[in-house]
Amino acid sequence: MTSSASNKLKCGLQRQRGREWRESAIRSGLLMCALVSVLTTAAIIGVLAFESSTFFREVPVTEFLFGTRWAPLLEPRSFGVLPLLCGTLLVVAGAGLIALPMGLGSAIYLSEFASSRMRTLLKPVLEVLAGIPTVVYGYFALTFITPLLQDVFPSTEVYNAASGAIVVGIMVLPMVTSLCDDALRAVPDSMRTAGYALGATQFEVTTRVLTPAALSGILAAFVLALSRAVGETMAVTLASGSTPNLTLNPLEQIQTMTSFIVSISKGDTPAGTIEYQSLFAVGALLFVITLAMNVASNRIMRRFKESYE
């Protein structure tokens, strides 16, 4: 080997080493960015655990979970979260009652009945509905739904659970629709042809073949929508008020977990006090509930996808 050739080779090796170093630096940089999401989760869990632990040092967990009076600001103070849970439940149940059957119905219409022109017309409407900020829905509840309810049921309070439930139902409707639509469309066409070839009508094919076949996908959509309703904040805060209330009467004012969090952080509650720490305890409960629902939904969805691969 001549010396010039070996020099060239050395040079090349050096350049290659530099390139490798650069490549791996870039790779690590990108990995760091991907890890931001992991860090976020860790931070959420860390913050909620740390801050609510100081809360739970003063208020026993059992009192928090099973107490029936929530009065963090009024003497005598009491930190029983059940009224907030009950308010949330009322809103979520009402929203589910509206959004789940209606979402499934419009999904069936979109996937089975609508012409492709109708579909391309309706899909953007759904996207627009899904993109409207939640505070706008809150305004809509206050200025349209509540007066309507008051006309029908004169005993309706200005802030009431029903109005929040209805508006949250309308809000999650597009999500239920498009997820159920995806699930129904994932059922292979051969199922449809098999049903029709056996002499079934559209209704029979839809209800006895497609819906059962897409059931786990539909369930996953339902759970996800309910979890979204649990975490919904602004519309509920505006429409349903901020009075903790252990009631099942949808026409009364209530407070959900989310609207409590908003109301306590809006006020002038000094940091470090027990009422301020209660924000984190309620936040932790909210996080655990929604996380459990999301994980459940993801599991069901994965099973659904596996069954059609």
Add this chain to the structure above:
Amino acid sequence: MTILADSRLRRRWAISGAFRWLCRGITMFGVLMLGVLIYQVAEAGLPWLDWQFITSLPSRFPEKAGVKPAIWGTVWLVALTALISVPVGIAAALYLEEYAHKGRISTFIEVNISNLAGVPSVVYGILGLAVFVRWFALGHSVLAGALTMSLLILPVVITSSREAVRAVPDSLRHAALALGSTRWQMIRYHVIPAALPGILTGVILSLSRAIGETAPLILVGAAVYIGFTPDSPMSEFAVLPLQVYEWSGRPQSEFRELAAAGILVLLVVLVVMNASAVYLRHRFQKGRS
């Protein structure tokens, strides 16, 4: 049994037809709701929507009130959020699509992202309050708000960017590698340009989500009543949806109408952003086929 319609068959068809109409009616109800909502807002808000409204500070007197600080606050917030979340989101997407092996780490990150996407926005607010406002001592600044918003939209940015990157055909990658480019050169000069329109579409849609979010900003202490526009990342700030929230909650009908006018401004901004996303997507699809 004949091939002609008998009474049983006729009944079955009647059920089927009724069901079809039911589903159609339900779908139309959703469309109707959108119509009613827009009509309500426009009817109440349009009379208030003028140049004075857009250029004035909030006021105790409805006829003098405006959304200037809220508009500028929103602009600052979205700009900072974009600056933070877009590079991080795209980088994360590139790592997951171009580098990560199908293995425990990438599955872990993926599961993590999909779970983060379902965390209620108000919980991000709690996170922002504890970490950015207090721990980092950023106070009630627009930077604290932007950092919180960035974490909130990051899962969406990552997911949509991944889809755009995945849509780049492998043949392009192979061609670049065969010409002697390194992995990063291939990504930098071929994958990113090809995926850019798709990435941008996703980014715009996620940012429009950030524009509409209110709850996390209440937690990090965005102001509802502010007499100035932000001039640095450390300024206090107001945002449009929060202003709408504040006005909606007041009992006087004038303020509710102001809220409607504020919503109209918000919706116009969102429509412009969404339309540009749709336009980009359209061009992207045309370019590919």
Add this chain to the structure above:
Amino acid sequence: MNNLETPVKQPVELEAPVAPRRRTILETRNLNVSYGEKAAICRVSMEIPEKQVTSIIGPSGCGKSTLLRTFNRMNDFIPSLKITGDVLYQDQDLYAPGVDPVGVRRHIGMVFQKPNPFPKSIYQNVAWGPKLNGVAGSGQNLDELVESSLRRAGLWGEVKDRLKETGLALSGGQQQRLCIARALAMQPAVLLMDEPCSALDPISTSRIEDLIDELKASYTIVIVTHNMQQAARVSDLTAFLEAGTLVEFQETEEVFTRPRERRTEEYVTGRFG
């Protein structure tokens, strides 16, 4: 109306290029089918005899499946589809006003290219059609119908102990026989088969072919196949379709040994297609 069990009344006397020896059950007269502007079937007239196996062969895209699907109106779902001419089932026009496509499909069953059992139990798969159409009522009658259908499809022995298991757990060939049993449970007069073996392995294929042979004692079978050996093995009559026109239709043996048309000869000897 149900004259399936009645003996053949008409004497065999049919002129024309096609000379089925038995009573005609399905007939097309000057049938034209088009998708929008594109013609798929041109002026096809054929008579399909009862309790025989008729196969339709031809190069891909020649309109075999379209023709088959006009017999049970499975083409109705394609909005741009236009049909002129007549399709007669037992001398009734299938496309006459007042004829219900669902009613048609109760008489004329179909088996598809890929086995498509419902994601339900084996029992429910077979019982699905009869329940829907009120054929067998329920309880014991239904149990018997499910059993006899599975027996006829040659699947009973393999599944009788696991009727509650999902149909998707069966092998491909078993799934296809399940689909046949499901179609038979409707007690149809005609069974349409659209390349029923194209997704199956050779052993499963030969089981299905044996089955077809057994079934023709009680059912009229029309089978579309791209496999000429299969057509030769299983069918009594063969129709050769090319570019939507019926080139030749006569006894299978004749088609494969002494075709009348040169195009047929070229196709069956493998010179094109």
